[in-house]
Amino acid sequence: MKGKTVPVLVVxxxxxxxxxxxxxxKNAAWVQDQAGRDGRTVGFGELVTATxxxxxxxxxxxxxxxxxxWDGIAGxxxxxxxxxxxxGWVTLEATLAGFALGIVLGVSLAVGIVYFRVMEMTVMPxxxxxxxxxxxxxxxxxxxxxxxxxxxxxxxxxxxxVSKTIISAYLSFFPVLVGMxxxxxxxxxxxxxxxxxxxxxxxxxxxYLRLPASMPYFFASLKVAIAAALVGAIVGELPTxxxxxxxxxxxVASQFGQPLLMWASLFAxxxxxxxxxxxxxxxxxxxxxxxxxxx
Amino acid sequence: MKDTLNTGAPVIEAKGLNLTxxxxxxxxxxxxxxxxxxxxxxxxxxxxxxGCGKTTFLRCVAALEHPTGGSLTVxxxxxxxxRMKRAYGYVFQAAGLYPWRTIAGNIRLPLxxxxxxxDEQARRVERVLDLVELKGFxxxxxxxxxxxxxxxxxxxxxxxxxxxxxxMDEPFGALDEIVRDRLNEExxxxxxxxxxxxxxxxxxxxxxxxxxxxxxxxxxxxxxxxDVIDSPLPKERPLDIRDSREFIEIAHRVRxxxxxxxxxxx
Numbered sequence: 001m002k003g004k005t006v007p008v009l010v011v012x013x014x015x016x017x018x019x020x021x022x023x024x025x026k027n028a029a030w031v032q033d034q035a036g037r038d039g040r041t042v043g044f045g046e047l048v049t050a051t052x053x054x055x056x057x058x059x060x061x062x063x064x065x066x067x068x069x070w071d072g073i074a075g076x077x078x079x080x081x082x083x084x085x086x087x088g089w090v091t092l093e094a095t096l097a098g099f100a101l102g103i104v105l106g107v108s109l110a111v112g113i114v115y116f117r118v119m120e121m122t123v124m125p126x127x128x129x130x131x132x133x134x135x136x137x138x139x140x141x142x143x144x145x146x147x148x149x150x151x152x153x154x155x156x157x158x159x160x161x162v163s164k165t166i167i168s169a170y171l172s173f174f175p176v177l178v179g180m181x182x183x184x185x186x187x188x189x190x191x192x193x194x195x196x197x198x199x200x201x202x203x204x205x206x207x208y209l210r211l212p213a214s215m216p217y218f219f220a221s222l223k224v225a226i227a228a229a230l231v232g233a234i235v236g237e238l239p240t241x242x243x244x245x246x247x248x249x250x251x252v253a254s255q256f257g258q259p260l261l262m263w264a265s266l267f268a269x270x271x272x273x274x275x276x277x278x279x280x281x282x283x284x285x286x287x288x289x290x291x292x293x294x295x
Numbered sequence: 296m297k298d299t300l301n302t303g304a305p306v307i308e309a310k311g312l313n314l315t316x317x318x319x320x321x322x323x324x325x326x327x328x329x330x331x332x333x334x335x336x337x338x339x340x341x342x343x344x345x346g347c348g349k350t351t352f353l354r355c356v357a358a359l360e361h362p363t364g365g366s367l368t369v370x371x372x373x374x375x376x377x378r379m380k381r382a383y384g385y386v387f388q389a390a391g392l393y394p395w396r397t398i399a400g401n402i403r404l405p406l407x408x409x410x411x412x413x414d415e416q417a418r419r420v421e422r423v424l425d426l427v428e429l430k431g432f433x434x435x436x437x438x439x440x441x442x443x444x445x446x447x448x449x450x451x452x453x454x455x456x457x458x459x460x461x462x463m464d465e466p467f468g469a470l471d472e473i474v475r476d477r478l479n480e481e482x483x484x485x486x487x488x489x490x491x492x493x494x495x496x497x498x499x500x501x502x503x504x505x506x507x508x509x510x511x512x513x514x515x516x517x518x519x520x521x522d523v524i525d526s527p528l529p530k531e532r533p534l535d536i537r538d539s540r541e542f543i544e545i546a547h548r549v550r551x552x553x554x555x556x557x558x559x560x561x
Binding site: 190191193194195196197198199200204208209212213215291292293294 | 354357358359378379381383384385387388389391393394395396397404405407408409436438456
């Protein structure tokens with residue numbers, strides 16, 4: 001981990017520098033227009049400071065975004081509708097629910113596909129096709145449909161959460177499905193013959209060999225799936241009437257001309273993504289330890 | 296059943312055994328008119344070039360392949376019945392240990408599948424670890440062991456459930472010669488100690504001659520038996536027996552058999 005810190009910081013530094021340069025470049029025209037209207041000319045020094053202190057910049061400076069992010073996270077009560085922690089939690093809730101549903105769906109379909117040839121021929125093509133439909137086109141339909149059917153009320157949950165969970169699961173089941181099909185098929189003919197010589201049942205072959213053998217594939221696919229689940233939850237928040245969640249926050253901010261808030265929400269989403277990836281990584285390491293993987 | 300317990304009673308009997316695979320290029324005769332009797336306590340080696348059917352024959356005995364003609368009995372049963380009665384342990388060329396299980400866990404695997412109780416499992420694991428000289432390695436994971444030790448663990452696994460037939464398909468093929476010599480010596484000791492009937496597939500003439508009481512020489516296309524040699528070597532075999540005149544004579548006869556088998560293949 002230590003060896004990685006320096007390269008990461010160097011890259012981060014380069015990005016920040018480029019970002020500052022772009023901030024000046026993108027906002028300069030607006031500052032000069034303002035000054036021209038007042039009949040003034042601005043020098044280079046003034047131009048630089050002015051471009052980084054705009055209330056509604058075309059491109060906010062990194063420190064402005066950082067300040068807005070900090071204010072959103074630490075400057076508000078977590079129950080406040082202005083708190084990014086509050087909105088982050090709303091998004092996280094849907095992400096985790098969708099992720100869990102996606103795992104259940106992906107794993108059970110994979111088991112079916114591996115054990116039943118009929119399912120391989122019928123389910124697999126549809127699973128692939130499902131992922132070629134743009135989710136932004138599909139999301140509003142899922143929202144409307146789950147609202148009309150009152151799926152949430154039937155389950156004793158909020159309708160909004162249910163539709164977001166469905167969208168999130170829709171995106172995250174696929175990597176799990178593909179990974180698990182490959183993983184469950186990873187034992188070679190020799191290992192399967194071996195089980196046959198012990199007269200093992202189909203269930204025993206699954207439990208003792210196929211399932212544990214699929215774990216590396218499972219965790220690799222989880223890393224993709226968790227990111228997809230978050231994207232799903234955020235996309236699901238855009239057409240819901242935009243009330244809660246980081247997606248809704250971004251949409252509102254962009255519609256009402258609050259670029260700082262928009263960027264802060266974006267970074268909050270990135271933060272949530274980072275935490276989720278770390279969580280999956282920790283889970284994988286725990287599983288590796290339990291399964292005796294060479295450190 | 297009682298007479299099969301006596302040494303010398305037939306354990307594996309093949310009569311006019313045929314196995315033809317249908318492929319895109321027409322039928323392939325993997326086994327043609329194979330007749331062989333293996334008696335209780337025999338150590339039988341199958342030797343021949345690739346495609347001679349030695350592994351296929353072993354797989355037929357294990358009911359992993361099904362003959363298309365002739366008859367084959369294992370302990371007086373069909374191979375499928377014998378498999379269901381867990382009449383044999385099978386050792387493959389690769390150790391095939393599960394990386395997520397410890398050595399003891401790997402040896403316990405067939406016992407768990409067969410439903411032995413926990414105490415019995417532990418007892419048996421200890422006993423076979425001792426038998427293959429891996430005492431104290433039970434808690435290690437496979438990657439912590441050398442290739443030779445892994446193969447010994449896989450033999451222990453095949454011994455754990457007390458099948459009286461041990462089928463071994465080039466078990467030492469992937470190991471270097473020094474390790475191989477050592478394991479051959481240990482295998483003979485194990486055989487003497489357990490009195491099992493062993494079917495052993497190999498590419499190596501010295502290995503076949505050193506280990507076996509009966510050497511089955513096979514040749515390909517179609518896969519068939521060209522010679523069956525009953526070894527006159529004594530049961531006690533130190534490694535240097537390989538320099539004796541008898542040993543060299545048998546090795547010569549095996550080599551002749553292999554050459555003859557190759558002659559009509561043009």
